[in-house]
Amino acid sequence: MREISQAVIGRLPRYYRYLGDLQQEGIERVSSRELSHIMGVTASQIRQDFNNFGGFGQQGYGYNVDHLHTEIGRILGVDHEHSMVLIGAGNLGQALVKYMNSRRDRGFYFKAAFDISPKLQGKSIGEDEVPIYAMDNLAGYIDSAGIDIAVLTIPKTAALDIVEVLEGTQIKAIWNFAHLDLKVPERIQVENVHLQDSLMKLTYSIGEYEKRQETEQSTAKKSRRK
C-alpha cells in the first residue's frame, strides 16, 4: 500500500468540506481549476492530491461533485458512524457532546460520558441525554458498547492514568484535548487539539506582524530623511 503524506491527508477534510458546500449549493460538476480557486491551492496540487487515490475519474468537464464528496468521505472513514465516549464532563467536554450530537449526521456520536465527580454521575448531557457514569465503568463500557473513540477533556495531571486504562481496552483512537502529548501503542490513533498552543501561534503571528510594521515604518522614515 502506498504511503500518503501527512500534508495530503491534512487537506482531505478541507476538500470534503468544500465539496459539501458545493453540494448544498446544488452544483453537480466542478473543474480542478474552479476547486483550486475556491480552496486557494493550485489546480495541479489538487490533481496530484487526487492521484494518490486513483484520480477520481475526471471525465470531460471536471469532477462529479456528489461522487467526489462520497469517495473522499469514504477515504476519511466518515461513511459510517463512529461512537465516542467523553472522559471528563466539564464545560468543554459537555459543550463538545452537545455540539457533535446535534450534528449526528456528520458521522460522530457520543454514547456516554465519564467523570470522577459524584455530583455529575447519574446526570446526563444535552437533549439526547448522554449519561454520565463513574470512571470505574470506563473500560467495561468501551468494550461492551464497542466504542471507537475516547475524547479526553481532563486536566493533564489526570490524563496519564486514564490513558493506561484506555490501553487495556479495544479503543481505536483518542481525540485529545488534554494539554499534553500522549504516548500510546501503535494500534491507538491520536489526534490532539491543543487550544493553548493554537492561541500561542496566534499571538506569535500578531507579534511578528507588528515587528514587520515597525521595521517598515523605520525604513520609510530613514529614506525620507535622505
Add this chain to the structure above:
Amino acid sequence: MREISQAVIGRLPRYYRYLGDLQQEGIERVSSRELSHIMGVTASQIRQDFNNFGGFGQQGYGYNVDHLHTEIGRILGVDHEHSMVLIGAGNLGQALVKYMNSRRDRGFYFKAAFDISPKLQGKSIGEDEVPIYAMDNLAGYIDSAGIDIAVLTIPKTAALDIVEVLEGTQIKAIWNFAHLDLKVPERIQVENVHLQDSLMKLTYSIGEYEKRQETEQSTAKKSRRK
C-alpha cells in the same frame, strides 16, 4: 528580519509547555539531550530550532529552564495579557470563556461576549460574569476596549458577515472555530480550530491502521500456506 519556518513556530508552544512542566517540577537546568528525550525530537533539531532565536545561551551544562521559558514566552507573545471577545455565545463559546478565564494567568482573557439571541443578551458567562451584548455593539466595543483577539464560535453561514464587521475594527487576530476558511486582510492574523477536520484525520488514521492490519494478516496467511 529572518523568516522563521512554520514548522519551527509550530514547535514553540510545545517547548513552552514542556519547559513550564520542568519549571513546576523545580528543575533548574536541562540539556538539549534531556529536552530531546522528553519531547520526542532529536537534540540537533532542538539546537537548530533555538538557533533561529540566537540559541538562548547554553552555557556549561544545558539551558537555564526559567530563562528559556521566559524567552520563548516572550517570542510567543504570552508575556503580556491579550484581551478577547467571544462572538457566538453557544455551548462551545461559553465553555471556551469559562475555560480560558479560569486560567487568566496564561495570558488570555475574555472581556465580553456577543450573540444575536435576545435571550442571551444581558446575561453573563462564568464566575467572573463576562457580559453578553447584542451584535450591534461589536465594532464599537472592540475599538473602545482595545480588544486584540475575536473568537468566532458561530455557524459558518453567519461568519462572513461578522468578518466584514471585524475588518472595520482595530482587531489584531481571529481565533476561528467556524467551519470555514477565512479570507482577511494581511493585518488580521487567523488561526483555525476546525474540530470536524481534526476528527476526520482521526478516522482516516483508524481506517489506514485497519487496512495495514488486514494486509499483514493476509500476507501472514499466505506465507503459512507455502
